[in-house]
């Protein structure tokens with residue numbers, strides 16, 4: 695099955711959304727409504743556009759410099775099955791996968807569908823953007839409450855393990 699994704703857009707090359715050079719997919723639809731959200735146009739669940747997973751994978755393979763893909767938003771975990779399918783295929787092709795979520799890891803891991811997306815992801819940046827904890831010094835995250843979680847190590851050790859990128 696190759697479900698479609700509802701996305702706000704794609705950035706073909708980014709060096710600020712995770713290590714290396716990455717393609718970034720912005721999911722359309724988010725219910726967190728964080729104060730000071732950097733991307734309010736992504737909140738409407740009927741906005742954006744529908745795309746096939748293969749279209750994104752084809753785009754990635756046109757760029758030999760890409761190290762990975764970042765699933766950002768919006769909220770990718772509101773479309774867990776479609777984004778899990780994309781993440782799984784991207785990893786099969788050798789790409790590193792990062793997902794952002796306004797939900798905390800503990801919430802995502804308890805949901806069967808959202809757990810599937812975690813399963814095919816290398817790093818998770820979790821938690822809502824909290825403007826009172828905003829810092830421009832942080833790498834790959836906007837506020838101090840957010841965590842970069844090493845999902846490969848978390849699977850191996852059966853507990854939440856923070857990435858050394860924090």
Ligand code: SF4
Pocket residue numbers: 724725726727728730731732733734736767768769795796822823
């Ligand atoms: S989770 Fe991200 S997209 Fe959603 S409201 Fe918060 S900052 Fe905005």
